[in-house]
Amino acid sequence: MTIKSELTKLWNIATNPSYRAARAPYRAFRKAHGKQTPAQFAQVKQGDVVLDVGGYIGDWSDDMTKRYSVMSHVFEPHPGFATAMSERFADRSDVHVHAYAIGSADGSLDLSDQDNASSALVSDGPTVRGTVRALGPVVDELGLTEVAVVKMNIEGGEYDLLPAMIESGFMQRINRLVVQFHKYGPEDVARRDVIREGLSRTHVCEWAYPFVWEQWARKTPEMTRGEG
Structure with missing residues (x-):
């Protein structure tokens, strides 16, 4: 800042x-x-897989791997940040850096070059070009059959990615989702509401601070049977 x-x-x-x-x-x-991105999860165990969606410089992945001995896949489309993380974790086998964003389809995006607030939805100032890969092929390529935690902070990209995760069924493989929704205009209130309705099919909201952070937990089989 x-x-x-x-x-x-x-x-x-x-x-x-x-x-x-x-x-x-x-x-x-x-x-x-506290001030930091949420990184304390009682259910996470050694060997679990976590996804750091919007890795920035990798602090969350570093914290999670050291705290729980998990494997983290970090997704970061900003070339500078991705390169810095690749160097930071070059000697680590528990952090895998992917220099692209994941979304509903393959493509590219022009990112505002604003440190940890870099976004495809903010056009002021200098920009850099990033790559987007479609969710489905990435999930298959990485063998993501079960994910303990997804941390998502992608400066507006959640409005594209989360619907794809819900509609594809990938959300059912995720035990915990911690997401920061971003409000760039009044329409984002309704967009968040629609996504939260979709998330509620498979998950329950454990806590929420609107447009700050919120955490969702996958429904247990008992909860799902009760709904029927």
Whole structure:
């Protein structure tokens, strides 16, 4: 974050009541879970597979692998970040860096080059070109039959990827999903609602701080039978 943006944030907090209200979920999340991306899961065990979707510089994967001895697949379309992670984890067999995003279809995207806020939905400033690969072939190629945790922070890409995960049935293979939805406009409220409805077919929301972080857990067989 730049000094200018930090000063703007502090000014808005001091002078703008609606801005303070919008930040309330963030403050509540920090009080309950701390500042960092959620990385504590009682159900995760040694040897599990986790997906770091939007890896940035790889801190979440590093934390998870050291904490639980899991294998992490990291997906990062920003060429600079992907290269840095490949170098960071070059001597590690438990972190696999994939220099592309996953989405509903193959393609490419122009990413704003804004450090950890790089997004295909923000066009201001310099950009870099990233690659997108369709979800299905990636799942088959990596043999993702069972996934303990998916962490997703992809700056708006969730509105493309999550529907693909739901409609393909891949969500049924995921035990926990921790996702950060992003709000770039008022239409994203409805888009999030639709996706949450889809997630509720196979998962239950354990906690949610709107447009900050929320966590979903796969329904147990007992829960599924009860719905029938």
